[in-house]
Amino acid sequence: MNKRxxxxxxxxxxxxxxxLELIKEKGFSAINVEDITKKAGVAKGTFYTYFKRKEDIxxxxxxxxxxxxxxxIERMQDMKLISKLTYYFHxxxxxxxxxxxxxxxxxxxxxxDPNNVPENLDSKKWVYDVDMLTNIFDxxxxxxxxxxxxxxxxxxxxxxxxxxxxxxxxxxxxxxxEPLDWTDKFCEMQLNSILKQYTKNK
Numbered sequence: 587m588n589k590r591x592x593x594x595x596x597x598x599x600x601x602x603x604x605x606l607e608l609i610k611e612k613g614f615s616a617i618n619v620e621d622i623t624k625k626a627g628v629a630k631g632t633f634y635t636y637f638k639r640k641e642d643i644x645x646x647x648x649x650x651x652x653x654x655x656x657x658x659i660e661r662m663q664d665m666k667l668i669s670k671l672t673y674y675f676h677x678x679x680x681x682x683x684x685x686x687x688x689x690x691x692x693x694x695x696x697x698x699d700p701n702n703v704p705e706n707l708d709s710k711k712w713v714y715d716v717d718m719l720t721n722i723f724d725x726x727x728x729x730x731x732x733x734x735x736x737x738x739x740x741x742x743x744x745x746x747x748x749x750x751x752x753x754x755x756x757x758x759x760x761x762x763x764e765p766l767d768w769t770d771k772f773c774e775m776q777l778n779s780i781l782k783q784y785t786k787n788k
Contacts, residue, residue, distance in 0.1 A: 602647055
């Protein structure tokens with residue numbers, strides 16, 4: 587990577603971190619592109635080098651922490667499925683909480699309103715999260731932990747609805763509902779019972 591590419595990467599990260607800080611402080615609707623670039627100390631036009639519109643930066647905010655989770659999961663080849671899922675759910679909700687309730691509201695809005703997302707489907711948070719869970723289940727079938735007839739799509743959507751339900755409850759309660767605490771309770775109380783009939787006896 588040359589100096590220009592490194593500089594561009596630093597500028598993009600600065601825009602993302604600045605946007606996250608402002609969204610946490612003021613809320614998404616209360617800020618504009620100029621607020622972000624002014625606080626980041628870059629020209630307004632620089633924003634559009636990396637993002638088409640303000641909404642796109644909300645999706646970018648999720649990229650780094652959630653891609654780190656993906657990398658962690660990739661390294662956990664020998665970990666049992668329940669432990670892997672528990673780790674994934676806990677880290678998922680840690681990332682959600684650390685990004686703040688205002689960003690969480692925007693992620694949910696993007697999922698609920700398809701007109702509010704970029705044309706590139708791969709950048710949608712919902713698609714990204716579903717793909718991550720699907721891969722975890724597919725790998726569990728390949729390594730013999732789950733039966734071949736395991737309904738991966740069904741399990742994925744049941745579980746993702748729980749995670750998004752907790753995110754939504756957090757937003758609707760204006761922060762009184764504690765999603766990380768309830769995510770851990772869900773893993774402890776429900777995961778085994780959901781997966782029991784699909785787990786191979788060894």
